[in-house]
Amino acid sequence: MITIDNFLNPEEVQRINATIALAEKSTAGEIKPLVVQDSSSFPGDVKERTLTRANAEFFIEGLDHTTGHTGILIMISLEERRVEVRAGKSISEFYDQKRWKVVVDTITSGIKKGDAAEGICDAIIMVGRILSKHFPIQPGDVNEIPDTIIFKK
Helix, strand or coil: CCCCCCCCHHHHHHHHHHHHHHHHHHHHHHHEEEEEECCCCCCCCCHHHHHHHHHHHHHHHCHHHHHHCEEEEEEEEEECCCEEEEEEEEHHHHCHHHHHHHHHHHHHHHCCCCCCHHHHHHHHHHHHHHHHEEECCCCECCCCCCCCEEEEE
């Protein structure tokens, strides 16, 4: 059984953190990957629960307060076997939710192949490239959200 304790090893976590920093070198976006064990404390079917949790975590992690509203959350819910992407207001004006399907598919493909870290890293680089088109890095850009993947029960 996959749990947040055995989903990624320390080297994979370091690689993902480095990939976040690399991806953010070309964009004003703030990318935050999050792995949760489950979304069972939220009501609804599997899809509703994970979407509700992703929406809540977006605000809990402060991604709604980034300069220019360019935060983006990539949440992997292990128990539900779902990936949700939640983007800030400015990003959502350019890209609808369908745009993030390729990111979701990249992560789920990596997990199915037994290399979750590779899928997550590829997805992060992809998000950075997508965001750099409309939200390029600006002079004096400040890293507002730590470049780390986080884990929650």
